[in-house]
Amino acid sequence: MHLNTLSTLSLLTAAISFGLASTAQAAKPEAPYLSNSEFQQCLDGLKNSSKFRGVDSYTFNNYRPSQPDPSVIQSLNYQPEFQKDVWDYLSALVDKERVEDGIRAKRQWGDTLRQIESRYGVKPEHVLGVWGVESNFGQTLGKKPLFESLATLSCFDRRQSYFQGEFANALKIVQRGDIAPSDMAGSWAGAFGQTQFMPSTFLELAVDFDGDGRRDLVNSVPDALASTANFLDNRGYRTGEPWGYEVRLPDGYWAASDRKNKKSISHWRDQGLTLANGSPLPYDLSSAGLLLPAGKDGPAFLVGKNFDTFYSYNASENYALAIAHLSDLIAREDSSKTDFITAWPTNDPGISRQQAKDIQQALLDAGYDIGEVDGIIGDNTRSAIRQYQTSRGIFPADGRAGQNFYRLITQNSAQGSSSIRPSNPASTDRMGQLIQQRQTATPNVYSSEPSVQRTVQPASNVRYRRVTTSDGSVRLERIN
Numbered sequence: 001m002h003l004n005t006l007s008t009l010s011l012l013t014a015a016i017s018f019g020l021a022s023t024a025q026a027a028k029p030e031a032p033y034l035s036n037s038e039f040q041q042c043l044d045g046l047k048n049s050s051k052f053r054g055v056d057s058y059t060f061n062n063y064r065p066s067q068p069d070p071s072v073i074q075s076l077n078y079q080p081e082f083q084k085d086v087w088d089y090l091s092a093l094v095d096k097e098r099v100e101d102g103i104r105a106k107r108q109w110g111d112t113l114r115q116i117e118s119r120y121g122v123k124p125e126h127v128l129g130v131w132g133v134e135s136n137f138g139q140t141l142g143k144k145p146l147f148e149s150l151a152t153l154s155c156f157d158r159r160q161s162y163f164q165g166e167f168a169n170a171l172k173i174v175q176r177g178d179i180a181p182s183d184m185a186g187s188w189a190g191a192f193g194q195t196q197f198m199p200s201t202f203l204e205l206a207v208d209f210d211g212d213g214r215r216d217l218v219n220s221v222p223d224a225l226a227s228t229a230n231f232l233d234n235r236g237y238r239t240g241e242p243w244g245y246e247v248r249l250p251d252g253y254w255a256a257s258d259r260k261n262k263k264s265i266s267h268w269r270d271q272g273l274t275l276a277n278g279s280p281l282p283y284d285l286s287s288a289g290l291l292l293p294a295g296k297d298g299p300a301f302l303v304g305k306n307f308d309t310f311y312s313y314n315a316s317e318n319y320a321l322a323i324a325h326l327s328d329l330i331a332r333e334d335s336s337k338t339d340f341i342t343a344w345p346t347n348d349p350g351i352s353r354q355q356a357k358d359i360q361q362a363l364l365d366a367g368y369d370i371g372e373v374d375g376i377i378g379d380n381t382r383s384a385i386r387q388y389q390t391s392r393g394i395f396p397a398d399g400r401a402g403q404n405f406y407r408l409i410t411q412n413s414a415q416g417s418s419s420i421r422p423s424n425p426a427s428t429d430r431m432g433q434l435i436q437q438r439q440t441a442t443p444n445v446y447s448s449e450p451s452v453q454r455t456v457q458p459a460s461n462v463r464y465r466r467v468t469t470s471d472g473s474v475r476l477e478r479i480n
Helices: 005-013 036-047 056-063 068-074 086-093 096-108 110-120 123-135 146-155 160-176 199-205 221-234 264-268 305-313 317-332 353-365 379-389 403-416 424-439
Strands: 244-248 259-264 287-289 299-303 463-468 474-479
Touching: 036 160, 056 160, 068 146, 086 317, 096 110, 096 123, 096 317, 110 123, 110 317, 123 221, 123 305, 123 317, 146 160, 160 199, 199 264, 221 305, 264 287, 287 403, 299 317, 305 317, 353 379, 353 403, 379 403, 403 463
Parallel strands: none
Antiparallel strands: 244 299, 259 287, 287 299, 463 474
């Protein structure tokens, strides 16, 4: 999702919401009461303000919300992903499923992507990386009505002036006929379309690539992908250069993570850096800065200008790294291994979306009312994990869904029901080795746990019963 200013980017990075969990969760604020009379008075004032010059009365009145949406203010003040470890962040965004979807998209849209590269100079895999991270290749566009969201944010809480401009721009998009009003839905912060443009970015950089006379970033994949390439090109993308690469630091080497402090490749060679596999650094970057997202003991990267253009899409180095890593895997057409060569400095790595679904199904089977099994580790799932951890004496009961918890609950569930199996046996074996290594230093609270009990009464004293449907799936029915 692109936003116009760095201050706004810092405020709204959370609008990229793929359900990523946080290891230290802040309490989600309740949705506030918003006075509809004050809301309507605010809209009356906006109608004739300078920001809405160019929006005709018919468009404003026809798409003027009848009431505010308190949930967007709730989301504005709840941004847990700021506390996420990089390995958790990347594991959910760059997993086997997303890489395979990206490879299919590359083949399906190959001719279009080659035409886009010819016009804008942006590699197909880099465009696909943005598409995959922003909307899971068009599968997750967001469902919030943009006019309600942006109008509410225009009248309440922080950054009202910024959102007033975005509200006016959203109305101009419909007024121009680019996108149907019914398709103006997206994130709570107003980003929409296949690659999640804000309305102001749409008006500046969206292009009609399929030649139908409309810039439709919702329904036209060519328009969306070409607009993304146009954005990257506009932000300084360098044709023919990689984004960067994973590197190996020499023993005892110390340097700060500072991707902005770019040096020549000769400089980094003289410092003793090599590619992560030990090969010499190639001379295909005009300059590069050092990025250490988890410190000197984790994966290290030299990143160039094209990485910076990914960052300009949303001001987060982890976000840009997700695009970069996904694009590399799509280019290689290899989904067999999504890890970097250097392991993250943790004995409890993050989980894929399929593993998140396995955890949710196991919690559901164990009697926890977590809602839908969707692979999104949200508040309900984290609360259930904390209860599960507490019930087994696991401390801290942090609610985090990592590989250790995945291994614990899927194994316990498998003992009680053959329908729950770990989705990645190789990952489970690796985690078993990591856990055994950890036991040599400290006791492992995740080992030797009793199996899940099939009759469960959660702390709320609400009881449930398991029901197996005709297709073999399991759901929970509340017992009154």
